[in-house]
Amino acid sequence: MNKIKIIADTSADFTAEEAKAMDIAFVPFTIDAGKNTYIDDDTLNLDALYADMQASQEPTRTGCPSPYNYKEAILGTGSDEIFVVTISSKLSGSYNAAKTAVEEVKREHPEKKIALIDSKSASAGTANVVSFIHKRAEEGKDFDAIEREVREFADKQSTFFILESMDNLIKNGRIPKLAGKAVNVLNMKPIMRGEDGAIGLFQINRGFKKSLAKLAKEVIRINAEKSVEFITISHSHAEEKAKLFKSYIQDEIQTATIRIVQTKGLSSVYADFGGIVVAL
Incomplete structure (x- = not known):
């Protein structure tokens, strides 16, 4: 049976253990703080990031994943049913980058069902959207039903x-x-x-x-x-x-x-x- 897979940008807050248990594939942001560039993955040293943020008079900059990053993640799932969840499209270019990738993959692989979900949130809210998809998939709901329900969930979440x-x-x-x-x-x-x-x-x-x-x-x-x-x-x-x-x-x-x-x-x-x- 084809397993539904979930891809998320790193606005979704999960521990490494939670992400592994839920089989989430992350597409990371990059962070420029002071003179250092960080990749928002499990190797990120948060203490060093906080120190650089505090020490620098310059703003800390974040860079969203590229369409290429998203395409590689989508193809890397090995699945034909994929949800891609991003931070709110009003807060970052991550959603638009994912959209470009999803459209390209669909052209090249029309057999794949890919739903791009704007969480309309960030952090805890993006994580809840991912959790919602995962729980419904574990309950055995089909892809189309989950897509309908999660879009409604994202709209109503606070x-x-x-x-x-x-x-x-x-x-x-x-x-x-x-x-x-x-x-x-x-x-x-x-x-x-x-x-x-x-x-x-x-x-x-x-x-x-x-x-x-x-x-x-x-x-x-x-x-x-x-x-x-x-x-x-x-x-x-x-x-x-x-x-x-x-x-x-x-x-x-x-x-x-x-x-x-x-x-x-x-x-x-x-x-x-x-x-x-x-x-x-």
Whole structure:
């Protein structure tokens, strides 16, 4: 029987052990921090990356996989039924690179069924999309049914993040310098949320712990409305914060799989040291 295979860019946060168990093939981003270039794979030294990010006055740059990288990964699966999952198309060129590769492979191999899925998210949210596909495949659902369901899942998923520091977003020009520094000085910890694949402001609170508590209430409310299946808490060297957040929600949410994971390189860059991302 032809096994459904999953390819993802490295916006999807999984441990090496999880990825191996789920048989996920990753197509990595590259990261330029200071004078060093990193490949976002299992050999990445996160401590060195964080140190370079902090030491450099220049913004940390990320490079998405090329169409060639995606094509090699697709052909390397040896499967005729393949899902390719990327970070939100509004946040990176990864989706467009994958689209070019998918179209080329389909022309050369019309027998292959390849679904390109825009996660409309990042980090924990991209990981949830991958988990959704994997679970449905394990349940024995056919390719077309999974494709329909996962597109609906991606459309309805909610993603939030809280940052300890705005420094990297300031360096990258993602937020105005004066506004970002004011937030840092006043110890304001905004809760940001995904809005149809882009990023918007959900709420501002003073102090990280207060934002965690406020976000927990929103996650509990969302679960009460739609009874979520997956909750992923990705953290950028902030495991204690992730565990605290889980403690806020676990008694109220009984049916969802709640998972805590360290961010991979790409998400570590944008979450910066101490940030968390929650998706459900």
